[in-house]
Amino acid sequence: MLNDFLTRREEQNEAVLRNADKVIKRIYSIDSLAYNEGALTVKTKELLGLTASLVLRCDDCIAWHLHQCYKVNVTTEEISEALGIGMVVSGTITVPHVRKAMTLWESFEKDETFEK
Amino acid sequence: MLNDFLTRREEQNEAVLRNADKVIKRIYSIDSLAYNEGALTVKTKELLGLTASLVLRCDDCIAWHLHQCYKVNVTTEEISEALGIGMVVSGTITVPHVRKAMTLWESFEKDETFEK
Amino acid sequence: MLNDFLTRREEQNEAVLRNADKVIKRIYSIDSLAYNEGALTVKTKELLGLTASLVLRCDDCIAWHLHQCYKVNVTTEEISEALGIGMVVSGTITVPHVRKAMTLWESFEKDETFEK
Amino acid sequence: MLNDFLTRREEQNEAVLRNADKVIKRIYSIDSLAYNEGALTVKTKELLGLTASLVLRCDDCIAWHLHQCYKVNVTTEEISEALGIGMVVSGTITVPHVRKAMTLWESFEKDETFEK
Amino acid sequence: MLNDFLTRREEQNEAVLRNADKVIKRIYSIDSLAYNEGALTVKTKELLGLTASLVLRCDDCIAWHLHQCYKVNVTTEEISEALGIGMVVSGTITVPHVRKAMTLWESFEKDETFEK
Amino acid sequence: MLNDFLTRREEQNEAVLRNADKVIKRIYSIDSLAYNEGALTVKTKELLGLTASLVLRCDDCIAWHLHQCYKVNVTTEEISEALGIGMVVSGTITVPHVRKAMTLWESFEKDETFEK
Numbered sequence: 029m030l031n032d033f034l035t036r037r038e039e040q041n042e043a044v045l046r047n048a049d050k051v052i053k054r055i056y057s058i059d060s061l062a063y064n065e066g067a068l069t070v071k072t073k074e075l076l077g078l079t080a081s082l083v084l085r086c087d088d089c090i091a092w093h094l095h096q097c098y099k100v101n102v103t104t105e106e107i108s109e110a111l112g113i114g115m116v117v118s119g120t121i122t123v124p125h126v127r128k129a130m131t132l133w134e135s136f137e138k139d140e141t142f143e144k
Numbered sequence: 145m146l147n148d149f150l151t152r153r154e155e156q157n158e159a160v161l162r163n164a165d166k167v168i169k170r171i172y173s174i175d176s177l178a179y180n181e182g183a184l185t186v187k188t189k190e191l192l193g194l195t196a197s198l199v200l201r202c203d204d205c206i207a208w209h210l211h212q213c214y215k216v217n218v219t220t221e222e223i224s225e226a227l228g229i230g231m232v233v234s235g236t237i238t239v240p241h242v243r244k245a246m247t248l249w250e251s252f253e254k255d256e257t258f259e260k
Numbered sequence: 261m262l263n264d265f266l267t268r269r270e271e272q273n274e275a276v277l278r279n280a281d282k283v284i285k286r287i288y289s290i291d292s293l294a295y296n297e298g299a300l301t302v303k304t305k306e307l308l309g310l311t312a313s314l315v316l317r318c319d320d321c322i323a324w325h326l327h328q329c330y331k332v333n334v335t336t337e338e339i340s341e342a343l344g345i346g347m348v349v350s351g352t353i354t355v356p357h358v359r360k361a362m363t364l365w366e367s368f369e370k371d372e373t374f375e376k
Numbered sequence: 377m378l379n380d381f382l383t384r385r386e387e388q389n390e391a392v393l394r395n396a397d398k399v400i401k402r403i404y405s406i407d408s409l410a411y412n413e414g415a416l417t418v419k420t421k422e423l424l425g426l427t428a429s430l431v432l433r434c435d436d437c438i439a440w441h442l443h444q445c446y447k448v449n450v451t452t453e454e455i456s457e458a459l460g461i462g463m464v465v466s467g468t469i470t471v472p473h474v475r476k477a478m479t480l481w482e483s484f485e486k487d488e489t490f491e492k
Numbered sequence: 493m494l495n496d497f498l499t500r501r502e503e504q505n506e507a508v509l510r511n512a513d514k515v516i517k518r519i520y521s522i523d524s525l526a527y528n529e530g531a532l533t534v535k536t537k538e539l540l541g542l543t544a545s546l547v548l549r550c551d552d553c554i555a556w557h558l559h560q561c562y563k564v565n566v567t568t569e570e571i572s573e574a575l576g577i578g579m580v581v582s583g584t585i586t587v588p589h590v591r592k593a594m595t596l597w598e599s600f601e602k603d604e605t606f607e608k
Numbered sequence: 609m610l611n612d613f614l615t616r617r618e619e620q621n622e623a624v625l626r627n628a629d630k631v632i633k634r635i636y637s638i639d640s641l642a643y644n645e646g647a648l649t650v651k652t653k654e655l656l657g658l659t660a661s662l663v664l665r666c667d668d669c670i671a672w673h674l675h676q677c678y679k680v681n682v683t684t685e686e687i688s689e690a691l692g693i694g695m696v697v698s699g700t701i702t703v704p705h706v707r708k709a710m711t712l713w714e715s716f717e718k719d720e721t722f723e724k
Binding site: 466467470 | 696697698699702
Binding site for chain 4: 037046048049051052055056080081086088089
């Protein structure tokens with residue numbers, strides 16, 4: 029299910045950039061910059077992005093950061109603790125998003141077709 | 145449409161619990177505890193859960209609490225007033241969720257297959 | 261501390277109504293209507309307002325509904341369960357608001373000057 | 377894709393109004409009133425509704441206001457700047473909604489079947 | 493009360509910029525860019541910023557945009573309609589913020605010391 | 609300013625626990641558990657708590673996690689990157705909170721009286 033998400037995401041990003049003013053373009057550019065290696069590792073930054081996405085309850089954002097976490101070899105135990113902190117902070121209203129997140133995470137292991 | 149939701153919910157909960165740390169497991173356990181009979185009745189607690197879910201705009205949470213309300217014989221008038229308070233507090237941004245909620249609620253009366 | 265809040269609230273409401281268009285005036289009018297006795301009791305409606313205010317994390321709104329709850333003889337046990345459901349739904353981000361809420365609630369018992 | 381949305385929206389609104397108490401009905405009525413011509417033009421008001429819907433991240437609300445904006449001849453440059461302000465205010469958590477918004481906006485130009 | 497806010501704001505912004513990484517600096521820079529004259533006027537953009545700030549319930553952001561609106565000669569009627577749309581969209585949870593906003597707006601007329 | 613916050617926090621927590629039902633007590637207990645060393649370090653978990661608190665815009669929560677970060681020797685560069693990610697995700701609506709956060713963080717270095 030990740031590949032469908034990534035394809036749709038890319039197509040829609042093209043629609044955004046065809047119509048974006050310079051403000052929108054700069055936000056896209058900062059978004060890439062923020063997750064680069066720095067004083068914090070890429071792994072820590074992606075976990076920050078994941079937990080922030082969970083407490084704000086954005087499924088697409090969670091899916092994106094889960095994929096990035098998978099690419100940099102975050103473990104299931106680490107994902108679980110990061111989602112756990114998000115659930116403590118933001119409560120059971122996050123549960124439907126955690127359900128989708130864990131289901132997607134398990135699919136990464138089983139589906140050999142998506143990009144790592 | 146409720147049964148599809150409940151089936152998917154259960155499958156995804158299993159994915160959560162296969163991967164959950166103890167923090168996530170405890171949140172699941174508190175979630176059950178909170179809606180038990182106490183100084184407030186189950187009915188009042190489910191209405192609190194429903195209105196909280198509406199103002200936070202979580203369709204899955206609304207569907208869950210609507211079903212629980214139906215099981216304990218909350219009336220349509222009571223549902224309408226509880227949703228009405230949520231709409232007053234949280235504004236027209238809740239309207240798409242109220243639309244789905246009322247449509248689901250009506251389906252309970254017509255669909256004899258779902259569990260009460 | 262409630263009386264200061266109520267006085268400031270009234271003064272500021274006058275500023276709103278001096279400048280309000282008819283949309284704002286109608287929202288004020290619906291706000292009163294929503295908490296009237298109906299299929300649900302005033303007490304249940306005030307608890308719905310309280311829990312909604314907690315999960316949306318609005319201290320002034322919480323203070324208002326706590327006062328209304330006090331006027332209609334809601335007990336401390338009932339307040340605690342309603343706040344507890346809000347905390348489960350919306351997580352520890354609500355804790356600073358629960359701290360203020362419980363402190364205010366205790367002050368009602370000790371302060372004989374505020375209006376019941 | 378707009379027509380499907382508008383049809384479903386209308387059917388579900390009927391479910392709401394079949395079950396609504398007077399509070400819900402009044403909110404529906406204020407919702408129409410708020411976007412009428414006044415000191416601000418309909419165009420400015422619809423842009424306010426659009427940006428408010430983006431920062432609160434409600435896809436249905438965004439779709440609705442985009443359609444209204446299209447009807448009153450808002451340009452793509454104006455939509456882009458209004459969405460850009462929403463993105464600056466509310467951050468990259470809005471990006472999935474901007475993706476859908478821009479894709480829908482482009483579809484208006486290509487699809488001759490929807491109501492203007 | 494505006495001048496106190498502006499002074500504190502400036503002092504605290506200096507603390508941010510002393511410690512900011514390049515991501516934070518770029519966000520500050522986009523924030524200025526977004527409200528410049530473009531396809532939309534400065535006035536419309538400030539009203540968008542005001543309404544977005546109201547529905548997200550940020551008093552400091554509301555105060556800032558109210559001041560900017562005052563500088564570009566937005567009228568009280570226009571402020572009232574923009575706040576009215578925010579209240580309809582986001583409900584009575586915004587009322588405490590509207591109370592402060594209208595009180596601040598009235599103070600602009602009476603206080604000759606703040607910068608226009 | 610931290611010490612005032614910590615004192616008030618402790619007094620108010622006592623008011624909560626005097627009146628709490630078991631649901632509230634369990635949430636307090638999970639809150640401690642979630643930030644213990646595990647697959648993720650205490651430092652990473654506190655940064656997750658900090659960024660989650662920023663995107664949800666809770667000043668008290670930010671102050672708490674800043675203090676915890678200071679105790680486990682998080683550097684200013686790391687704080688800045690974690691806040692930067694929160695600002696990218698959640699936008700300029702977080703700026704007033706970042707202003708307070710950076711001002712508080714600087715005060716830790718200057719004030720020798722607070723507990724590390």
